[in-house]
Amino acid sequence: MTNDLSRRGFLARAGAGVGAAWLSAHWPALLAASEHARKAAQSAAPAKLEFFSADQAQEIDAITARIIPTDDMPGAREVGAVYFIDRALFTFASDDQSAYREGLPQLQARVQEIFPGVQKFSAATPEQQDEILHSFDQNTQTGRRAFRPGAGGNFFETLRVHTIIAFLIDPDSDSGGNRDAVGWKVIGRDRAHMFQPPFGYYDKDYPGWKSAAHDAEKAKT
Amino acid sequence: MRPEQPKYKTSEEVDFVIIGSGAAGGILAKELSTNGFRVVVLEQGPYLTEADFTHDEVKVLNQDLLTNHPKLQPTSFRKTPDEKAKPQRALVYGRLVGGTSVHFTANFWRFHEIDFVERTKVGPIPGANFADWPITYADLEPYYTKVEWEIGVSGLAGASPFDPPRSKPYPMPPLPVKSSGVLFERAAQKLGWHPFPAPMAILSQPHLGRSACIHCGFCLAFGCEVGAKSSSLATAVRMAERTGRCEIRPNSYVHRIEMDGNGRATGAVYFDEKRNIQLQKAKAVVVCANGAETPRLLLLSANKQFPNGLANSSGIVGKHLMLNSGTTSMGVFEHPLNDYKGFAVSRVFHDFYELDAQKVGFYGGGGLDARFDLTPVGFATGGLPPGTPGWGKGFKDTLRHNFTRTMQIYCHGTSLPVENNSFSLDPDLKDAWGLPALRMTYKDHPDDLKLGNWMNARASELLDAAGAQKKWSSPAQEQQFAVHLLGTCRMGNDPKTSVINRDHRTHDVKNLFLCDGSSLVTSGRGQPTMTIEALAFRAADRITDLARRAEI
Numbered sequence: 001m002t003n004d005l006s007r008r009g010f011l012a013r014a015g016a017g018v019g020a021a022w023l024s025a026h027w028p029a030l031l032a033a034s035e036h037a038r039k040a041a042q043s044a045a046p047a048k049l050e051f052f053s054a055d056q057a058q059e060i061d062a063i064t065a066r067i068i069p070t071d072d073m074p075g076a077r078e079v080g081a082v083y084f085i086d087r088a089l090f091t092f093a094s095d096d097q098s099a100y101r102e103g104l105p106q107l108q109a110r111v112q113e114i115f116p117g118v119q120k121f122s123a124a125t126p127e128q129q130d131e132i133l134h135s136f137d138q139n140t141q142t143g144r145r146a147f148r149p150g151a152g153g154n155f156f157e158t159l160r161v162h163t164i165i166a167f168l169i170d171p172d173s174d175s176g177g178n179r180d181a182v183g184w185k186v187i188g189r190d191r192a193h194m195f196q197p198p199f200g201y202y203d204k205d206y207p208g209w210k211s212a213a214h215d216a217e218k219a220k221t
Numbered sequence: 222m223r224p225e226q227p228k229y230k231t232s233e234e235v236d237f238v239i240i241g242s243g244a245a246g247g248i249l250a251k252e253l254s255t256n257g258f259r260v261v262v263l264e265q266g267p268y269l270t271e272a273d274f275t276h277d278e279v280k281v282l283n284q285d286l287l288t289n290h291p292k293l294q295p296t297s298f299r300k301t302p303d304e305k306a307k308p309q310r311a312l313v314y315g316r317l318v319g320g321t322s323v324h325f326t327a328n329f330w331r332f333h334e335i336d337f338v339e340r341t342k343v344g345p346i347p348g349a350n351f352a353d354w355p356i357t358y359a360d361l362e363p364y365y366t367k368v369e370w371e372i373g374v375s376g377l378a379g380a381s382p383f384d385p386p387r388s389k390p391y392p393m394p395p396l397p398v399k400s401s402g403v404l405f406e407r408a409a410q411k412l413g414w415h416p417f418p419a420p421m422a423i424l425s426q427p428h429l430g431r432s433a434c435i436h437c438g439f440c441l442a443f444g445c446e447v448g449a450k451s452s453s454l455a456t457a458v459r460m461a462e463r464t465g466r467c468e469i470r471p472n473s474y475v476h477r478i479e480m481d482g483n484g485r486a487t488g489a490v491y492f493d494e495k496r497n498i499q500l501q502k503a504k505a506v507v508v509c510a511n512g513a514e515t516p517r518l519l520l521l522s523a524n525k526q527f528p529n530g531l532a533n534s535s536g537i538v539g540k541h542l543m544l545n546s547g548t549t550s551m552g553v554f555e556h557p558l559n560d561y562k563g564f565a566v567s568r569v570f571h572d573f574y575e576l577d578a579q580k581v582g583f584y585g586g587g588g589l590d591a592r593f594d595l596t597p598v599g600f601a602t603g604g605l606p607p608g609t610p611g612w613g614k615g616f617k618d619t620l621r622h623n624f625t626r627t628m629q630i631y632c633h634g635t636s637l638p639v640e641n642n643s644f645s646l647d648p649d650l651k652d653a654w655g656l657p658a659l660r661m662t663y664k665d666h667p668d669d670l671k672l673g674n675w676m677n678a679r680a681s682e683l684l685d686a687a688g689a690q691k692k693w694s695s696p697a698q699e700q701q702f703a704v705h706l707l708g709t710c711r712m713g714n715d716p717k718t719s720v721i722n723r724d725h726r727t728h729d730v731k732n733l734f735l736c737d738g739s740s741l742v743t744s745g746r747g748q749p750t751m752t753i754e755a756l757a758f759r760a761a762d763r764i765t766d767l768a769r770r771a772e773i
Binding site for chain 2: 066067068069071073075092130133137160161163164165167168169170172183184186187188189190193194195196197198199200201202203206209
């Protein structure tokens with residue numbers, strides 16, 4: 001299946017209007033991937049990797065842990081994001097294999113360049129890791145930013161979005177990503193799919209609809 | 222349960238073959254079969270039902286469970302006709318029985334009286350082929366009422382002082398208010414505007430054997446698992462099947478309207494599920510394939526007698542595409558709104574439906590509403606304020622704080638009919654069946670962009686009045702992606718400047734009718750589906766009348 005995650009999808013989403021509304025809901029997905037991640041995370045045995053080598057997986061895992069770090073609440077590592085991505089690269093995100101293939105050696109080169117004494121990304125301190133990642137993503141803002149192309153940029157942006165998906169996918173989808181709805185707990189989204197009012201703070205004391213007494217003509221521009 | 226359907230042979234000449242089963246096609250199928258005609262509906266997508274629907278974002282959004290697939294049906298885009306179009310995903314529509322009505326947000330306001338006569342009132346606008354409709358709001362009013370009662374719309378009659386006259390109240394009360402709706406309503410009233418409960422094609426109470434909304438929060442892009450969203454699938458298609466005279470034939474991809482030597486349509490040629498070519502014979506053909514696929518089908522049906530495409534003596538088939546202008550502003554509040562719960566919109570206002578061009582300096586108008594239509598991943602990648610880090614602690618902290626506290630204001634507005642804005646056949650790109658792909662050409666009229674920014678400024682004022690702690694707006698940008706597909710085979714009295722007449726009959730082919738978003742002459746102010754459905758009810762009355770008088 002196609003993967004629209006990519007740069008073009010992002011740019012199109014920044015497009016405008018109704019199209020933007022549609023596309024902002026239209027992120028790259030992964031189902032089999034999240035099932036794999038769920039099993040991997042639940043399994044006591046070492047998880048089986050299909051795309052990444054063990055060494056590569058260690059690097060990817062370390063990066064995802066900086067993208068959504070663990071603090072008083074779980075982060076990307078706790079949902080097994082690396083396993084999710086590993087599987088995704090053979091399923092919904094197969095078009096992104098080359099971004100990872102080319103990105104990983106670039107990462108290694110960047111580590112050596114910035115911190116010559118450090119063997120690899122996962123061996124660096126969190127502060128060093130952030131500095132390395134910032135060198136890949138100099139435009140480190142979200143929202144409706146334009147993607148900034150450049151060496152390694154595609155790799156990091158792809159990995160960033162894959163990590164977000166691993167964290168926030170519907171936990172009740174067939175494959176079960178977002179294990180135990182951990183990601184949704186972090187952002188405050190109730191796991192249920194059926195709600196009744198009041199929905200939030202501002203509608204709980206709503207007295208009922210009453211027409212405004214204004215003169216309609218007065219308000220016309 | 223799906224009722225038993227008749228199975229017509231392709232060689233059997235049925236009364237009508239309808240191409241497309243969406244907002245318009247479903248209603249035409251229901252009405253024509255109810256009126257005693259034998260009808261075959263050819264739908265290119267599959268026949269899914271509520272049991273097939275899911276909140277699985279991968280299947281629905283990424284793998285196009287319900288929509289046109291970019292690999293099977295690639296499209297191209299360019300801004301102006303002198304450019305070579307580049308392959309790019311240019312549009313989305315529902316590709317299944319029920320069409321786009323299955324996955325839409327279901328906002329259902331009626332067009333106002335002004336929408337039908339605006340050219341006369343406003344005068345010509347440079348750069349646009351602005352025209353009046355050949356019908357008025359009064360012609361359509363009974364059919365808007367039919368949509369509300371027979372298809373199912375929740376709302377409150379008389380709640381907006383700007384509403385056009387209506388013959389009957391809504392069949393059921395509005396959906397409950399959301400936190401965003403309360404903030405929106407209080408702020409708008411403070412500013413002297415007139416918010417009202419949003420009319421929605423979602424049931425607030427059980428209606429005609431269907432259940433009410435359970436507020437799951439997955440409307441935009443998803444199918445409704447409980448049938449509370451009033452899609453054609455949940456309503457008109459089932460009613461058509463119950464007549465015993467209508468066959469819904471899914472996985473049937475029509476690519477040519479068959480013509481005889483006398484300029485009459487004789488049926489529709491399509492690929493079946495196994496990609497075998499079939500011809501369904503019919504006495505008349507009704508195309509309801511949407512504002513992109515309907516003109517494409519006419520262009521694909523070019524022959525010796527119609528070298529520029531069927532029903533295209535005017536040369537405007539596919540032209541005057543309108544997408545509706547749309548801009549958004551967002552605000553973050555002190556307490557959780559939990560706007561992810563429930564349907565998208567509970568409050569809207571129309572104070573700026575008809576702006577005075579002399580005062581604001583551009584043509585246009587529209588409505589504003591409070592709507593939340595982002596999935597969690599969509600929110601994390603597109604819903605945070607500018608300046609938020611894209612990753613790391615700052616990203617996570619903002620996401621944690623904002624997800625439940627964010628409100629989005631959506632500004633819906635006019636698009637002007639610009640001749641160059643169009644769907645046409647790409648000369649190089651082909652779809653998976655070997656047919657020329659859709660090429661979209663679009664560059665917003667400058668007034669449409671000005672309107673988007675003007676309305677966004679009002680949205681910003683509203684967020685201030687509502688007490689937002691932080692707010693931001695996304696400026697209007699030129700559109701490159703189409704959801705509303707309007708105006709491409711427009712209705713009119715003059716065969717030189719329109720494709721269909723006021724009965725939806727093509728000017729050039731007596732037994733060929735078109736009805737869908739392509740029929741619209743102006744764009745309204747967004748929310749086109751309600752009007753497409755009212756047109757379909759009216760078209761069915763007109764076509765029935767003509768058929769009974771043997772004038773087809």
